[in-house]
Amino acid sequence: MRLNSLTKSKGNLKNKKRVGRGNASGKGTYCGRGCKGQGQRKSSNVRPGFEGGQTSLIMRLPKLRGFTNPNKVTSQVVNLRDLVCFKDGDEVNVETLLKAKLIAKKAVPVKLLGIGKIEQKLTINLPKISKTAKDKIIAAGGKVL
Secondary structure, eight states, X not given: OOGGGOOOOTTOOOOOOOOSSOGGGTSOTTTTSOSSSGGGSTTOOOOTTOOTTSOXXXXXXXXXXXXXXXXXXXXXXXXXXXXXXXXXXXXXXXXXXXXXTSOSOSSSOEEXXXXXXXXXXXXXXXXXXXXXXXXXXXXXXXXXX
């Protein structure tokens, strides 16, 4: 490959729009700047959202109040009714829930809630379990570690 043999790819070359070169060019007379005013002048660099001194839209709109906690931790929720895929005597932990596709990520904390019934005798080894879920598991003959 040589520098003199390099060519631009087809469709890459595009002519620059030439303004102010007569009305036949399609951009004559006002050259796309309109008629009179700040935008017609040579240095019409006004910031985005500027409305000529009128109170801008961004200032007229109501502001969002309140506070968003950057350290908020949201848990992945698993209910008792979701544990029907496990058999008697199985241990339920983060790895088995991930394998059963009941949770999406291993790194995000998991919480077991007590919605639904449970008939299997399961051994639950999770960091967060609600009180109702714990009671239902023990009533069914399971264990909570």
